[in-house]
Amino acid sequence: MNRDEVAAILEEIGVLLELKGENPFKTRAYSTGARSLESLEEPLEKLVAENRLGELKGFGEALQSKVATLVTTGTLPYYEELKKSVPAGLLEMLRLPGVGPKKVRKLHQELGLTTVDALEAACRDGRVAALDGFGEKSQQKILEGIAFRRQFASRHRLAQALAVAEPILDALRSHPEVLRCSTAGSLRRWKEVVGDLDFVVSSKTPADILDFFVSLPGVESISGRGDTKASVILTGGIQADLRVVADSEFPFALAYFTGSKEHNIVMRQRAIARGLRLNEYGLFRSAEETRDPAKLVRCQTEDEIFRALDLEFIPPELREDLGEFVAAESASLPRLLEWTQLKGSLHNHSTWSDGRQSLEDVAARAHEIGCAYWAVTDHSKSSFQANGLDVARLRQQLQAIAAINQSYQDAGTDFRLLTGTEVDILKDGLDFPDEVLAQLEVVVASLHVPAREEAENTRRLIRAAQNPYVHMLGHPTGRLLLERDAYPVDLHAVIEACAETGTWIELNASSYRLDLDWRFWRSAARKGVRCVINCDAHRADHAGFLRLGAGIARKGWLTRDDVMNTRSLPELRQALNAKRA
């Protein structure tokens, strides 16, 4: 059983224990253990084999033995027993808004409910409202929650969330009574998938701002409204929360609502260790609960909060408690990539395969947005569903590209299209022979038809990396966010192979992919693997993925140096040739 599967089981054990009414600190220990695994950078089997599980944060005797059992036998009797003792429907009930473990227990014990459908029926005939601790409103809220779940997904891809959030942020910024405003939460941390949108505003007239917010276009319904905060459901089913604070509180509220929860816990602990107290209202010189302004450590910005806790500023993307504190203490945080440093994309399509733009339009668009180069890497022939090119059509395409480049040269501009291919990784090698690949400036190798076996996919990717004509591996896991899981592959082995062979790995910035995942980049870069942030553009507006992908690269601790498409065209050409040499 692999790392992610084991982590998911630990998480589930935590939830199951909660439903059984276990000690909350015990349940938390399991979810801490799961998180610890998720950020593990070396192979889990290796850790187990070398008896080093105890090195993981939050891993004591019990977790070590349970995880070792899962990894070596693929099963865990304790977990199986636990699962049997809790009806599966209870886990589903838990995901309804306003329903937590205590209420699920009550619904189960008092009414004998074991499924969401049964819960819905119980709400309809009033049995839920009659329970102690429930009432008409909670019953109604549960019904609405069930209906909402059926209509909308509860998680949203980052690009979709940004598209909704940015106009709202602009609207808030334009309000005359708004002093400062920002997005917060997982959106500001640039998580690839977000649950809801968070906004923080400072103002002297919170009621006006809240009125304005709940009446913005796109607000479908108002799910909560108090003196300082409001929650709304937007068109498409995304929930958005706004918190309005005094301007002196703004940096504290912004840091607090940006999270992550795990990051905030460490921040508070650092405050406590210095005899201070940190919350969303301020940093106070008192261990007691207080909002006494006389005891406030004044901070105008988030930067000053970090300084007060002896840290350098931690960019929002890094606030996951995955090593940022160790680095920020010693002022050794990396200088993260900026998306404006990107000079082009090295994996893109045109109408020659499954893209929507002609070569001329591809070039014009890339030039227009200020890129120095743009590679055309249409599919190879085995991707027949995508109208992949055979050798003859590829040769024609090279001539067409040469003609377009000539016209840019004649016009005195330095912009160039680069020739290339997204060559299929097949069972027994690549879809083009080496002598064809050798004629192309950029070769991306991608696995489009994976095997069922992890070892087989790993073997194919490593073999592709070992080919001197392959510059980079494309979308190395094949995942589609919220739609399709990664194919099974041993990424550690693939990353090692890329480090050894000098093969770059793509960060595919398509809004559905964001693949390779940000969690792998820090360790990959340490091993010397270079990143390329590619749009995998099929349409003109996909050029915008550069910004999306750069944010994911930042989340993976990458700097300008780590990313090859920050290079100028001459530098890039030199690097492309280096692999072949």
Next chain:
DNA sequence: GCCGTTTTCGGCCCGACTGTTTTCAGTCG
């Protein structure tokens, strides 16, 4: 269930909101 230059036992981050309550439990972030 985990953890320890205060501790191997007794803690474990913290506050707001909601709904059901006359003082608070549960949920959420």
